[in-house]
Amino acid sequence: MIRRATISDIDEILSILEPYTKEGIVLKRTHEEISESIDHFYVSETEGKLSGVAAFYTYSPLLVEIRSLAVRKSFFAKGIGKRLVNKIIHDIREKDSRVKIFALTLAPDFFSKCGFVEVKKETLPEKIWKDCVNCIKQNECDEIPMVYAE
Ligand SMILES: CC(C)(COP(=O)(O)OP(=O)(O)OC[C@H]1O[C@@H](n2cnc3c(N)ncnc32)[C@H](O)[C@@H]1OP(=O)(O)O)[C@@H](O)C(=O)NCCC(=O)NCCS
Numbered sequence: 001m002i003r004r005a006t007i008s009d010i011d012e013i014l015s016i017l018e019p020y021t022k023e024g025i026v027l028k029r030t031h032e033e034i035s036e037s038i039d040h041f042y043v044s045e046t047e048g049k050l051s052g053v054a055a056f057y058t059y060s061p062l063l064v065e066i067r068s069l070a071v072r073k074s075f076f077a078k079g080i081g082k083r084l085v086n087k088i089i090h091d092i093r094e095k096d097s098r099v100k101i102f103a104l105t106l107a108p109d110f111f112s113k114c115g116f117v118e119v120k121k122e123t124l125p126e127k128i129w130k131d132c133v134n135c136i137k138q139n140e141c142d143e144i145p146m147v148y149a150e
Contacts, residue, residue, distance in 0.1 A: 028134065061099075064099050066089075102147045103145075104146075119147045
């Protein structure tokens with residue numbers, strides 16, 4: 001089941017993200033940051049436990065990023081990641097079908113299965129790179145920009 005996250009999910013969301021933020025695969029988010037943008041977070045529940053998380057960030061009315069996507073390792077390859085992404089896309093496009101939805105990712109094959117295509121970095125506005133200052137990789141960025149193309 002995919003649902004909107006609530007404040008009481010934050011500790012579990014952090015525990016899902018933690019192994020990947022340590023590896024530098026997902027950008028670190030604090031309890032406070034998640035709390036401030038809890039309306040932008042979705043979680044998946046499997047067997048009564050949170051199995052995954054994903055969020056979106058609105059840069060402008062027509063530009064939205066999918067971010068903080070992570071599934072617990074024990075729940076990999078069950079379609080949970082794809083369902084989280086699909087749900088966010090559905091909810092965003094339901095409001096406005098023109099919205100450009102993108103991701104910066106180290107899992108391009110997963111995102112291409114979700115209907116995204118790789119684009120050149122320069123095709124996305126400069127402001128989306130503002131979070132790089134918080135990233136452990138800084139200018140060694142190896143993330144691939146991808147845009148939803150369906
Ligand atoms: C990427 C991630 C969210 C995928 O979650 P998941 O629930 O295992 O993925 P799904 O089961 O929904 O997979 C959907 C499809 O993508 C494929 N896929 C999943 N992960 C993949 C990967 N890392 N590389 C290539 N293909 C992948 C699956 O085989 C499946 O293909 P199918 O539709 O043909 O069966 C999960 O591996 C994860 O949390 N990784 C660590 C964090 C991360 O990389 N986040 C994304 C950074 S933006």
